[in-house]
Amino acid sequence: MGFGTEAGWGADRETSFAIMEAFANAGGNFLDTANLYKLGTSEKFIGEFINPRDRDYFVIATKYSLKDNTTNPNASGNNRKNMMRSVELSLRRLQTDFIDVLYLHIWDDLTPIDEVLRGIDDLIRQGKVNYAAISDTPAWIVSKGNTLAELMGWSQFIALQVEYSLIQRTPERDLIPMARHFGMTVTPWAPLAGGALTGKYLRGGQGRVKPESNRRDENSIRITQEVMAVADRLGVEPSHVALQWTRQQGFECIPIVGATRVDQLEENLKSVDLVLSPDDLKKLDEASAIDLGFPGKFFREDGVRQNSYGGFYDRIIPRS
Structure with missing residues (x-):
């Protein structure tokens, strides 16, 4: 989401390439973007980076739904027309023949879910998409969709992307149980709550999360303080603890980590070397319940x- 400098923040082309290079050198190969991120610049940078490299090594996920052309009344929504239009433009920006994972970005409360699934299944049959996925959509709609897909022989949603972190655990009410039932991988966005769980705001640091945000309210501060306490005891950074917590939830979970500087990425990658003990998990669970x-x-x-x-x-x- 941060590849590009539109809207006054983000990483320029050189920095974006350096981040992807560091990620690839560390063994990383899963890149998550969207048609709208930085008005398409994110997809363009990813395509330019991957084009001279082994395309099959990388897993590229992108999304459609949100408007990317304010002069076109059909350039938004979950409908088939926008899906096909958006995917063709994403393929051009990404300089690739296929998208590995195509997400419906956000539910529009209008398009029938069978229209969505049939459209993505057609793209899969055409070889333009490998897997269907869905983001920011109520559990009952996803459940209906996967059940219809199973009955009709269409490709089912294989991944669910939602906001999920120690500060945002409400998906545990129905979204995550639903994902586990269908064998869907959960790919949380904002696993660090916009940087709040790094503790930088409690240390007086600056960032994009405004003081009035619920990510910085009394409850979030209390949770962040527990994360920092566990991190201090283990001699690691709070970000390592927060990210690893998502990876030790007992279900397939791949946190989506955004970075606009190489050092941010390098710091976050260290979380894979951490294993939280049952006692640490209990403390974090109780603080964020x-x-x-x-x-x-x-x-x-x-x-x-x-x-x-x-x-x-x-x-x-x-x-x-």
């Missing part, structure tokens, strides 16, 4: 867990 609401909270009541459903919810979200 949310009210699951009904029926999740009801399922956790001792009497219900012991006498009724046999611990189903504990198996879906083991520690919450």
Whole structure:
């Protein structure tokens, strides 16, 4: 999202290339972007970087839905017309014949989900897309879509991208149990809550998260302080703890880490060397616990867990 300097922030071409080079040298090969990021500049930079390299080594994910042409009334939404138009433009910017993972970026509350799935399935059959995925969409819609796809023989959604972090755990109410049921990989955006979980704001640092944001409210500060305490005890950075927490949730989870400087990427990559102990996970879970609401909270009541459903919810979200 930060490749390009449109809107007054982000990484220029040279810095973006240096970030991707450092990522590739570290063994990284999964790049996540979108048609709208930096008005298309992100896709252009990625395409220019990968074009002289081994395309098959990289897994490129991009998204469609959000408007990328304000003069065209058809250049937005989940509909098939916009999907086909957007994918063709993304292929040109990315300088590739195919997109590995195509996400529906955000639900428009208008297009029938079967239209979306049939459209992506057609793109997959044409060889322009390898896998279907979905982002920022209610669990019941994703469930309906994957069930329809199974019945119709279409390609199902294989990944779910939602905001998920120690500060934002509400997807545990239904989105993540749904993803686990369908075997979908979760690819959280903002796993560091816009940098709040690095502790930089508590240390007086500056960033794009405004003081009035809920990422910097009393509850978020308390969670961040616990992250910093665990990090201090382990001798690592708070970002390592926050990122590794997402990777140790008991389901397939690949946090999407944004970087506008090489040193940010290099620091975040160190999280793969960390393993949080059960005690560390418990402290973090307790500090960031949310009210699951009904029926999740009801399922956790001792009497219900012991006498009724046999611990189903504990198996879906083991520690919450």
